[in-house]
Amino acid sequence: MAERSFKAEVEQLRIGANEVFHGEGILAVTKALLQSGVAYVGGYQGSPISHLMDVFADANDLMRELDVHFESSASEASAAAMLAASVNYPLRGAVAWKSVVGTNVASDALSNVASGGVTGGALIILGEDYGEGSSIMQERTHAFAMKSQMWLLDPRPNLTAIVDMVEKGFELSEASNTPVMLELRVRACHVTGSFVARDNQRPKLTVSEAAEAPTRDTERIVLPPANFLHEVEKIEKRWPAGIRYIQENRLNEHFGTQNDDIGIIVQGGLFNSLNRALELLDLSDAYGNARLPIYVLNVTYPLIPDEVRDFCSGKRAVLVVEEGQPEFIEHELNTLVRRADLQTRIIGKEVLPRAGEYSGQVIRDGVAKFLRAWAPDRAPAETPAAPPALTPAMVPQRPAGFCTGCPERPIFSAMKLVQKELGEFHVSADIGCHLFSILPPFNIGNTTMGYGLGTAGASAFKPRGKRAIAMMGDGGFWHNGLTSGIGNAVFNQDDNLTIIVDNGYSAATGGQDILSSKAENANRQTNNPIEKAVRGIGIGWAKTLTRTYDVAGMRDAIREALTSPEKGPKVLVAQSECQLNRQRRVKPLMAKAIKSGQRVVRERFGVDPDTCTGDHSCIRLSGCPSLTIKPNPDPLRQDPIAHVENSCVGCGVCGEVSHAAVLCPSFYKAEIVANPTRWDRTRDRVRNWVIGAVQRRSARAIAARTF
Helix, strand or coil, X not given: CCCCCCCCHHHHHHCCCCCEEEEEHHHHHHHHHHHCCCCEEEECCCCCCHHHHHHHHHCHHHHHHCCCEEEECCCHHHHHHHCXXXXXXXCCEEEEEEECHHHHHHHHHHHHHHHHCCCCCEEEEEEECCCCCCCCCCCXXXXXXXXXXXXXXXXXXXXXXXXXXXXXXXXXXXXXXXXXXXXXXXXXXXXXXXXXXXXXXXXXXXXXXXXXXXXXXXXXXXCCCHHXXXXXXXXXXXXXXXXXXXXXXXXXXXXXXXXXXXEEEEXXXXXXXXXXXXXXXCCCCCCCCXXXXXXXXXXXXXXXXXXXXXXXXXXXXXXXXXXXXXXXXXXXXXXXXXHCCCCCEEECCCCCCCCCCCCHHHHHHHHHHHHHHHCHHHCCCCCCCCCCXXXXXXXXXXXXXXXXXXXXXXXXXXXXXXXXXXXXXCEEECCCHHHHHHXXXXXXXXXECCCCCHHHHCCCCCCCCCCCEEEEEHHHHHHXXXXXXXXXXXXXXXXXXXXXXXXXXXXXXXXXXCCCCCCCCCCXXXXXXXHHHHHHCCCCEEEEECCCCCHHHHHHHHHHHHHCCCCCCEEEEEECCCXXXXXXXXXXXXXXXXXXXXXXXXXXXXXCCCCCCCCCHHHHHHCCCCEEEECCXXXXXXXXXXXXXXXXXXXXXHHHHHHHCCCCCCEEEEEEEECCCHHHHHHHHHHHXXXXXXXXXXXXXXXXXXX
């Protein structure tokens, strides 16, 4: 169950020529692919393009009508390998994933397809996950484009520009026999707008037709001596062809005035932010009518020497707005300017931050510094900066954490309880929600090395007395953990414990179905048990717990695995549905039932204020967002008591933890009944009367003893 459905929106993908398309960037990309006559599409989900994969899945019926093959790939490497279809056949193909982590995974296949080259157009759509909203290491795709010499498009965040770059990207790939990367930042993926559509095109050659007439060209295969010729072909044939196509088709754009002694060169994806910065400086308007010359690099690799020469000629200084580091574009611009024998100064990281996201305010400050140095008459007045009312140090940090009711939280509560008994363990963490365990209140996790690599990250530990623990999610397990983690551990006779969190979906990437999902999927095969897979690869000690919320059961299972005399790798599969996806599924059904007058019962937990001592051990061992504190009602006690807010989803972990840790009996479970029946009302009145009678009798007894 993906976190968002596009079933309604994808119907708009059917519109024809001259009709106006309205929607998000990811829908525009899909429409552009269909208009381009794409023959196959694949990819791996992951923000910021996880929703693009969801759009592909929801548009599966339309793709079938057009004879377009769509595949939700097992990993980015699987997706990249699909591009092999474009090597020998004039098939247009597109694949998508999150970069740079996905590009790391796919790099082997990308190097091969970039070396041998392609016959059909090959487009790689990348979610450029860089900046403060990112969840990964801060790197750029640009380095991959340079190392393998694949062209890199960075379109202006405008639907017309994005659609044009998709269509031109296929043509550029075919003209230069080179795979083309198209990167989309988060804002570009979800920018809304409109463009004039064209008719969808059935591929001129389908993958089925290509398979019926197989062809081969050994010169395209990366083997000696052909691989030595590939490098020569890249430089002598493909590079000039790519430069020529980009220049003749004017993929890069110019905005603002034509003649000036200063100018700005900007990555296409940053144009909107730059324009906003210029608006703040009164040097542009909302439509991009800038009062400075702007050269927009919708193609950031390769740069076009003639275009750079023409733009920089006659200018004393040019500001390059290049987000991230190293400053690849700035270095190349300096080289091209020197080769053209121009004296233009290229200014970049001198006035802009070397790292970090370039927001409108960041670019505004950089442009202002540039203007003060090179055009002081147009620079804003430099006023003394007022002391900030709120400094970053004064803002409380809000680190990532588990959702309310997350089935992964009790796993780490159980691990904490085991650690109290057996001591600290080395914990090899993994990509996914379970990575939040490294933060308070659990503080569990020593390293993380990549998606599905938790077990491999613990493989160096060959303990004699204490076993290491590795974490892995079900998404990471099917991505590559089965082979690189579990298979590796079996082969090398590791003696560690791997806990595989099986929450029913690839929760880390947006809730998409995977091999072990319980949900029935009309287009995919699900319900393949993880324990069956690990036993099939050689695991002897394996156990599946079907309810992670059973903290005592989790504790006992982890302890058993860590103290078992049996040698060899051990796997504990901990199952419970992702609560976020469960709430997405259950809440609409409950709301509909309540609206129709049906009886609906919702469970939630609470804390008895008279019983709670204010110790807060429950919070330290659980950390649930709905578990908080409130003032103690007893005037003789100072410590605030624990309190469960109404955001509680009734998972029961707080009570389970308290029971397993033998903390306190203050937790209770309540049932909230919507549209109660006559029997519910009668039972409630009887309960209230009985409880009231007991309370009145107790009060009288206390009063009698007092006086």
